[in-house]
Amino acid sequence: MPELPEVEGVVRSLGPAAIGRTVRDVAISDTIIKSKSEAKEAILKNISPEEFTDRMRGMRILNVTRRSKYIYFHLEKEGVPALLVSHLGMSGAWFAVADLEDVTEDKFRRHVHVVLEMEDGGLLVFADIRRFGELRLIGREADHPPLLAxxxxxxxxxxxxxxxxxxxxxxxxDKPIKETIMDGHVISGCGNIYATEALFRMGIHPARRTSRISMERRSELFRAIVEILAEAVEAGGSSISDYRNINGEAGAMQDRLQMYGKKKCPACGSPTKRRTIGGRTSVYCPKCQH
Structure with missing residues (x-):
């Protein structure tokens, strides 16, 4: 699942392609329409395809920003502000293209679910292979309280x-430290990849109870997380699995990862171990992390 650096990469490339443009029309996939007819909530949250289309027509995109792992489209229509909140889920991606055929990877082109046709020509396209992403059209952030938490x-x-x-x-x-730092209420935007990297950098076992780490050590861990997130932002994120920026380009941070997905510890050469913590697979070195 894309984490803060990956979402930041999307926002940095999506902003110049979207800001100042106005939506002429909207196309929604049959998959979403069928989901809604079955009272399911695939991608479009708490809104019908018809209402989403009607409300989005004529919307001007004022800005595109990031909040944690969410993309915020700041909109305005007839003087009334609105907010389109997008989460990429496990495999969501935005593309700014002239035509759908310009979405070069077939796996994304076959799973296009929302197309925003712009008044000045061209498209903003949301594709999602696994359909765990979301688009939520609200008036302001406070209209969806979990965002404020x-x-x-x-x-x-x-x-x-x-x-x-x-x-x-x-x-x-009393929770494992890995679970604590992956909780978005505790730290925004830090998921499995960068939690794994930070704990390895600090030599902390991912299953160690949070209370068994001193406050000084926790402070050092927090700074390591921030440092790694900043490094990953500058590298364009980690292109693992289905993450792409709006041009379909991959990031470079995956080439710098020290522990995530590794079979051997780069520091001591020991075989790494795997353990499920907080519902996610944690990779760690049994010798270097305590």
Missing amino acids: MAPEPFDEEAEGHFLELSASRKYR
């Missing part, structure tokens, strides 16, 4: 204090 951005000044406070709370202190 996300931790501060990890690069913000208050983020470290927030992390230290929550990690010491009753809810998190």
Whole structure:
């Protein structure tokens, strides 16, 4: 699943392709229409295809920003603001193209679900192979309360204090540290890939109870997470599985990963081990991480 660096990469390339443009029309896949007819919520959340199409026509895109792992399209229509919130799920991707045939990878082209036709020509396309992504059209962030419950951005000044406070709370202190730092209420945007990397860099076993790590050590861990996230942003994210930016291009951070997906520890050469923590597979070195 794309994490903060991957989503940031999409936003940085999507912004110039989208800002200032107006939606002329919308096309929605038969897959979504069928899902809605069966009272399911594939991709379009809490809105019918008809209402989504009607509301999106004439929307001007004022800005494209990121919040944690979400993409925010800041919109306006007839003086009324709106917010289109997009989550990429496991395999979602945005493309800015002149024609659907310009979506070069067949696996994405066969799973196009929402097409925004722009007044000045060209398309903004949302494709999602596994359909775990989402598009949520709301008036403002507060209209979907879970968005307000996300931790501060990890690069913000208050983020470290927030992390230290929550990690010491009753809810998190007895959880494995890996599970704690993957929780978006504790740290925004840190998922399995970068949690794995940060814990390896710090020599901390992913299953170690949060309360068994000193506050000083937790502070160092937080800074390592921020450092790794920043490195990954500059590298364009990690193109593992189905992540692509809007041009269909891959990132480069996967070439720098030290522990995620590795069979041998790059530090000591020992075989790595795997363990399920918080529902995700954790790879770690049994000798270097304690």
